[in-house]
Amino acid sequence: MDKEKIKKDLEDILYSDEEYKDFKINYIIHYKDNDNYEAVVSNNNDIVSVFLYNKKIEPIIEPLYSIDNDVFETLERLDTEIIYARLDFNYSVWNYINEYYPDDINNKYGMNKYLKYCKENNITKELIEKEVKTEVPDVMKYYKNREVKILGTWETDYADIAVNALLMENNKKIANIITTFDLSNYFLKRELYDDFDYYKSLPKISKCSKLLQVIYDNVCESESSMCHITNEDWEEYYSDNFTNKDIEKLKEEVKEYKLDNVITFDDAEYKIIGWSDLETRFNDDRNFVKEKERER
Numbered sequence: 124m125d126k127e128k129i130k131k132d133l134e135d136i137l138y139s140d141e142e143y144k145d146f147k148i149n150y151i152i153h154y155k156d157n158d159n160y161e162a163v164v165s166n167n168n169d170i171v172s173v174f175l176y177n178k179k180i181e182p183i184i185e186p187l188y189s190i191d192n193d194v195f196e197t198l199e200r201l202d203t204e205i206i207y208a209r210l211d212f213n214y215s216v217w218n219y220i221n222e223y224y225p226d227d228i229n230n231k232y233g234m235n236k237y238l239k240y241c242k243e244n245n246i247t248k249e250l251i252e253k254e255v256k257t258e259v260p261d262v263m264k265y266y267k268n269r270e271v272k273i274l275g276t277w278e279t280d281y282a283d284i285a286v287n288a289l290l291m292e293n294n295k296k297i298a299n300i301i302t303t304f305d306l307s308n309y310f311l312k313r314e315l316y317d318d319f320d321y322y323k324s325l326p327k328i329s330k331c332s333k334l335l336q337v338i339y340d341n342v343c344e345s346e347s348s349m350c351h352i353t354n355e356d357w358e359e360y361y362s363d364n365f366t367n368k369d370i371e372k373l374k375e376e377v378k379e380y381k382l383d384n385v386i387t388f389d390d391a392e393y394k395i396i397g398w399s400d401l402e403t404r405f406n407d408d409r410n411f412v413k414e415k416e417r418e419r
Contacts (some may be wrong), residue, residue: 124153124385126206129175133162136178143180146171148211150194163193174366190219195233197205199313205240208256213246221260232316237265257414268293279348279399282306290322298406301343326380328405334369335376338386338397339405350397357394358380370395380404 137143146164160175170183203358270291279285283303290298300322341350377386385401
């Protein structure tokens with residue numbers, strides 16, 4: 124990606140119209156899903172968007188514009204990134220973050236993506252201050268080296284959407300989780316990022332008994348997201364590898380991890396049932412453990 128060429132191409136579109144001769148680019152967003160670029164530009168009175176793919180200039184209703192709702196929310200979409208921001212615009216953003224974070228910024232994942240851009244492009248307090256000739260609060264202290272990667276999504280039988288996500292911190296994989304959201308939720312990464320610490324704290328399945336791991340895997344892999352084990356199933360498929368001691372251990376784990384509503388025993392004809400929500404209760408870290416072992 125030639126950022127300077129993209130910036131120049133957007134400026135050429137903008138300055139081809141005499142009306143916009145005194146406008147400056149505030150920032151440029153890259154929409155990676157369709158490889159489009161949008162420059163948000165302004166003068167002292169007005170603000171407009173310039174789109175590279177169709178060479179159009181569209182007005183933005185200024186009273187409705189805000190850094191949180193327009194910059195950060197745009198960055199919360201699945202495939203967007205900021206590739207350029209003018210230094211004096213960064214000054215405005217840093218002051219905005221300093222004033223409104225954390226309680227009055229809704230799009231914290233988008234804010235963190237913006238701060239990641241600053242970190243990767245050496246946008247510092249000192250650099251901004253040199254440009255604007257005044258003091259700026261240092262908001263880089265709010266940056267968290269965290270990333271959310273969505274591995275897959277699917278609609279469940281319960282009118283919601285299940286999401287399998289990989290969570291990374293300090294460039295290391297720390298959690299592989301499954302969770303569910305309302306079908307109308309379009310900001311999955313925001314939700315995952317906002318609850319990052321909760322997902323990070325989920326118990327690790329690698330620390331659990333082999334029987335619990337098998338039941339968990341059956342729930343995750345089943346089309347119905349259920350695991351049903353009858354007495355006949357136990358004798359035919361499980362008894363060679365597990366004993367009643369393993370069931371007693373499993374019952375202890377149900378108490379320890381508060382799984383009594385997602386793993387039940389002796390329910391009708393079933394010896395053990397694993398219910399659908401079991402897949403949301405653990406961090407499946409087993410591949411991470413194997414990767415660490417290979418590194419050693």
